[in-house]
Amino acid sequence: MAPRGLVFVDGSSNDILQEIADYVKIGDEIRPLIEQGQTEDALAAIVKASPALNSAPEKEIGPAYNLLIFAVINYSKDPKKHLQPICSNLTKTITSSPVNGRDLALGSLSTVFNLLAKDDPIRFNVFLQIVRFVKMNNMFDTIKPALKNVPGWLEAWSTDEEGKQRLYVELADAAEAADENKIAYEHLLEALRTFDADDSASEEAQKLALRALKMILVIERPWAYDFQGLRALAPVQSLADTHPVYAQLLDIFAEQDLEDLKDFKLEHEGFFEKEKLDEKILETKMRLLTFATLAASHQDREIPYDVIAKGLQIPSEDVELWIIDVIRAQLVEGRMSQRDRVFKVHKTIYRVFSDKQWRELQSRIDVWKSTINQVHTVLRVQQVEAEKTKERQQQELEKKLAGAGISDGPPQGRGGRRPRNDNDD
Incomplete structure (x- = not known):
């Protein structure tokens, strides 16, 4: 969203209200109200006539709406009452500008948002309108940079759980419409977190839980292989009571393997077709998840091709293709x-980290500790041997020097002079 302070207005409140009234062609009607100080009535009449701005010349639409928005926010005792119809106008077609109309409308909606104080709860409804607008006009990219601010905004606006849920679902809808499935999924999870334990089995909670589960099941992206975050949410856990077949399917993808999925298919014949779940995608994901389980369970860190072929139920000649796929899915790294x-x-x-995985981790840590202790022992022995060798060499050198009549100090003759050699000149 653009920074605040982008609207500059010069003139008294009466002059500004009269200017707007004249522009929407109700100047004579409004003049007595303005002169009598009936600002709220004047604003109500102007806002009622404001749909006319959507047919104003293209260059005048932005300034005219900005002036109206400024007047409402600064002169009205109840801006929310007037801003709602203004935002509604802006979400409709701007007939005088079929090419640039949506950009002009989004600009004015952003002006409404940015002129309000940061902690003004009215901002919630304005932002909701902006989200709906960008979804309707395929402009989701324009609000993506602002998404990181949403949690802080909701806190500043003292938004209740129902309001948070509502906004997160709207954001998920807009993101999904723009094929931003990861963003959509993340906001669905945020919406699910707004339900407390008492509401986790409600119709709305279960509807969102199923939507999130179906989304992650059929998407083939690295982020869509982690089922634990979804599984931990109360509404999703309540699926065991309201939609037990889906709960069973989630358990399979969270921690079981391909054979379990095959058994599920036999047990619930026709379920995938009825629920419009792509069976091919599900089996592909399950094979890759089974591969990850095989990789995690081999403590020697080497998996024979035959074991991979058996676990994934594929021909041995296809193993290397699946190795490439599992690496691309960022489930496993190796060569x-x-x-x-x-x-x-x-x-x-690790698809799930239970007591079994903790025991495996402890076992590996014990092995690493043992290996490090062994290396430390070997290095210590080698250090002692090196010191002994150095000491022996020093002793041998001193013996040789003593045998040659050479002491540690400089050789001295009488009076401190060196002895004369017959070969000296």
């Missing part, structure tokens, strides 16, 4: 050894 026909795991995700 292939075509000579040894093994996949060497460098890093892998």
Whole structure:
């Protein structure tokens, strides 16, 4: 959203109100109200006539709306009453500017938002209108930079849980319409977090829980393989009572493997078709998740191709293609050894971190500690040996020097002069 303070107005309040009234062609009607100080009545009449601004010349639409918005925010005792119809006008077609109309409208909506105080609760409704507008006009990119501010805004506006839920769902709708599925999913999770334990099984909570689950099931992106964040939310946990088949499917994708998905399909024949879930996508995701489980469970960090083929239920000649896919999905890191026909795991995700995984981690830490202790012992022995060797060499050198009649100090003759050599000149 643009910074505040972009509207500059010169003139008294009466002059400004009269100017706007003249522009929407009700000047004579409003003049007595203005002269009698009936500002609220004058503003109400002007706002009622303001739809006429949508057919004003293109160059005048922005300034005219900005002036009206300024007057409402600064002169009305109840700006919310007037801003709502103004925002409604701006979400409708600007007939005089079919090309630039949506940009002009969004600019004026942003002016409304930015002229209000940062902690003014009216901003909530204005921002809601902006979100709906950008969805309707395929302009989601214009508000993406502002999304990081939403939690702070909601806190500043003292928004209740119902209001937060409402805004987060609107943002999810707008993002999904723009194919920004990750942003949509994140805001669905935020909406689900607004439900307390008592409301987690409500119709609205369950509707959102199913929507989020269906979204993450059928999307093939690295972020869409983490089911634990969704699974931890109270409304999603309530699916076990309201939609047990979906809850079972979530459990499979959260911590089970391909064989379990096959059993699910047999147990609930026709479920995927009825719920319009792409079975091919589901099996592909499940194979990759099964691969991640295999990588996490092999403590030697090497998985034979045959084990991969069996676990993923694929031909052995396709193993390397699935290795590429699992790396691309950012579930596992490693390298292939075509000579040894093994996949060497460098890093892998844990789909679920339960007592079993904690025990495995403790076991690996114990192995690392043992290895480090062994290395430390070897290094210490080598250090002692090196010191002994150095000491022996020093002793041998001193013996040789003593045998040659050389002391540690400089050689001296009588009177401190060096002895004369017959070869000296």
